[in-house]
Amino acid sequence: MSFFDKRRTAPTPTTGGVAGQAEVVTVSVNHGDTVNQICEMHLVISAPGVTPIAVEFSGPVKRKVWPAPGAILPILVDPGDPASYRILWDQVTPAKEAARTKAERVAALRRGEPVDAPPDDVISRLERLAALRDSGAITEAEFLALKAEVLG
DSSP, rough: OOOOHHHHHOOOGGGGEEEEEEEEEOOOOOOOOSSSSEEEEEEEEEEEETEEEEEEEEEEEEEEGOOOOOEEEEEEEETEEEEEEEEOOOSSOOOOHHHHHHHHHHHHHHTTTTOOHHHHHHHHHHHHHHHHHHHHHSSSHHHHHHHHHHHH
16 A cells, blocks of 8 residues: 555544545646546645644546645544545535635625635634644633634
8 A cells, every 4th residue: 555545545434434624735736638637635634533634645536626725625534543534525516616606705805795704614724723722832812712703
């Protein structure tokens, strides 16, 4: 099993896998010539009860769900080994739909209209704040103030 193969596998829910998310930090370019291409990404894996971890992914991805930096991908992760995960590609929002939604949000912001943060973004931000608090980078009071700001 190669380094990247291990990163694409995860336990099934019946063997202790938990639902989590992978935030796309970087992603290779999709050339759009074939249905499946090799995608290389740097991800941050997180799930309830799992310490966030940075991982690399390399594997075939369908053109229609090719992620963009900042995308949140649903995963199953082994809580005992967070580097062991599986991306749930069948649950990923198609790239065109995700881009359209993001463009509509940007346009609404520029028109001065209020825009709610997508739920995944709020969850991701709260998880990052909790990690900062748990590591001692911010105090409990700072965490609570920032949490209130994120939740509006």
